[in-house]
Amino acid sequence: MRLLYILFSLVSSLAVAQRTRNGDPFAHTFSIVARDPKTGDLAVGVQSHWFSVGTSVSWAEAGVGAIATQSFTNKSFGPRGLQLLKTGKTAQQALDELLRTDDGRDVRQVAIVDAKGNVAVHTGSKCIDFAGHHVGVGYSVQANMMLNKTVPDAMAKAFDANTAKPLPERVLSVLEAAQTAGGDIRGRQSAVLLVVRGKATDAPWDDNHLVDLRVDDADRPLTELARLLRLHRAYEHMNNGDLATEKNDTTNAMREYSAAMKLFPQNLEMQYWTAIALANTKQFDKASAMLRSIYAKDPNWRELTRRLPKVGLLTVSPEALKQLVN
Numbered sequence: 592m593r594l595l596y597i598l599f600s601l602v603s604s605l606a607v608a609q610r611t612r613n614g615d616p617f618a619h620t621f622s623i624v625a626r627d628p629k630t631g632d633l634a635v636g637v638q639s640h641w642f643s644v645g646t647s648v649s650w651a652e653a654g655v656g657a658i659a660t661q662s663f664t665n666k667s668f669g670p671r672g673l674q675l676l677k678t679g680k681t682a683q684q685a686l687d688e689l690l691r692t693d694d695g696r697d698v699r700q701v702a703i704v705d706a707k708g709n710v711a712v713h714t715g716s717k718c719i720d721f722a723g724h725h726v727g728v729g730y731s732v733q734a735n736m737m738l739n740k741t742v743p744d745a746m747a748k749a750f751d752a753n754t755a756k757p758l759p760e761r762v763l764s765v766l767e768a769a770q771t772a773g774g775d776i777r778g779r780q781s782a783v784l785l786v787v788r789g790k791a792t793d794a795p796w797d798d799n800h801l802v803d804l805r806v807d808d809a810d811r812p813l814t815e816l817a818r819l820l821r822l823h824r825a826y827e828h829m830n831n832g833d834l835a836t837e838k839n840d841t842t843n844a845m846r847e848y849s850a851a852m853k854l855f856p857q858n859l860e861m862q863y864w865t866a867i868a869l870a871n872t873k874q875f876d877k878a879s880a881m882l883r884s885i886y887a888k889d890p891n892w893r894e895l896t897r898r899l900p901k902v903g904l905l906t907v908s909p910e911a912l913k914q915l916v917n
Contacts, residue, residue: 618639618644618647618648618661618664619641619661619719619735619736619775619777620637620638620639620644620648620661620662620775621639621732621733621734621735621737621742621743621746621766621774621775622636622637622638622648622649622659622661622702622734623636623637623659623730623731623732623733623750623762623766624657624658624659624702624703624704624730625657625729625730625750625758625762626704626705626706626707626708626729626730627729627758627761627789628708628728628729631788631789632758632786632787632788632789633653633656633657633706633786633789634651634657634758634759634762634784634785634786634787634802635648635649635657635658635659635762635783635785636649636762636765636782636784637661637783638766638769638774638779638782639661639775639779639780639781639782640777640778640779640780641780641781642780642807642808643805643807643808644780644782644783645782645783645805645807647664647666648660648661648664648783649669649783649785650668650669650670650672650673651673651786651787652673652677652787652791653787653788653789653790653791653792653800654706654788654789654790654791655676655677655705655706655791656672656673656676656704656705656706657703657704657785658672658673658702658703659701659702659733660672660699660700661701661735662699662700662715662718662719662722662735662736663695663698663699664699665693665695665699668689668701671689672685672686672689672701675688676703681705681707681709681711682703682705682709682710683703683709683711685703685705685711686701686703686711686712686713689701690713695715697716697717698715698717699713699715699718700713700714700715700718700722700724700733700735701713702724702731702733704729704730704731708728710726710727710729710730710731711731712724712726712731714733714735718735719735719736720735720736720737720740721735721736721737721738721739721740722735722736722737723740723742723743724743725744725746725747727751730750732746732747732750732765734746734769736775736776736777737773737774737775737776738774738775738776739772742769742772742774745769745771746765746766746768746769746772748768749765749767749768750762750764750765753765758786759784759786759801759802759820760820763813763816763820766782766813766816767813779810779811779812780808780812781805781807781808781812782806782812782813782815782816783804783805783806784803784804784805784816784820785802785804786800786801786803787799787800787801802823804816804819804823806819821854821855822854822855825851825852825858825861826851828848828850828851828854829848829851829861831843832844832845832847832848832851832864832868836868836871836904841868841871841872842872844864844868845865845871845872848861848864848865848867849865849868852865859885859889859892862881862884862885863881863882863885863892863895866878866881867899867905869881870905870907870911875914875915878915879914879917882896882915882916883917893916896912896916897912897916900912
């Protein structure tokens with residue numbers, strides 16, 4: 592009888608494993624879902640000791656909500672949860688429906704924030720210690736397989752303490768606080784930061800993803816994620832500079848390009864367009880000095896300079912052009 596009991600237990604365990612795992616990644620991790628009360632923007636941020644965590648844990652849609660599904664991840668919770676929110680269900684109603692149909696609910700950890708700031712979170716009883724969550728106004732932080740139990744509280748404190756920061760930087764500060772508090776007991780490998788608009792635009796070609804950054808494999812994924820976010824901000828300035836150039840607004844173009852270059856002063860692209868903006872505002876000596884330094888590193892930029900007057904991006908006299916390409 593004892594042998595039969597052992598065999599029965601093994602078969603039952605295998606059946607549960609098949610139901611709960613089903614090929615989905617074991618994304619034991621820490622994460623945050625949040626809504627910015629000022630803008631209505633929605634975010635999810637994650638770090639894990641698992642390859643490419645952004646392909647399984649983080650889900651968000653503009654004007655709908657943000658979802659983190661982790662532990663023994665059920666990836667269907669992402670698209671299904673967003674669809675439930677789109678039908679008018681609250682975060683809690685959507686979560687209740689997802690768990691109702693899931694035999695593996697005890698090993699799941701999932702959090703949802705909807706477009707109104709309602710929050711719902713579930714930490715299954717069989718999530719690996721230390722596991723827990725903390726719900727605040729318009730956000731939830733959750734973690735499992737942590738080195739110690741202080742991680743969720745450290746994350747919540749970081750979110751509440753950084754209200755002056757834009758939502759992406761605020762979320763990043765939460766992830767950094769989790770790592771400082773001990774983080775994943777296994778270490779770290781990948782991270783993701785996803786921010787969408789609080790209200791989707793009517794034009795389908797508009798980008799409703801305000802920030803969409805992933806680090807799939809790195810020794811220090813949050814350090815790399817922070818670098819990418821700074822680069823993202825720099826290219827926002829570059830895009831604004833391009834728009835100003837398109838409108839022949841050389842003053843704003845130079846201001847935006849200069850702001851980008853300050854964030855990444857070694858980036859030749861940002862140096863170059865700052866120099867072109869200087870030239871367009873008749874500051875030829877400064878522009879020439881910058882361009883000579885750029886040409887020394889890559890002479891192809893000199894050829895690009897020769898081509899700009901034809902399309903109106905460099906509005907200088909032929910004599911000035913000679914100065915700029917020498």
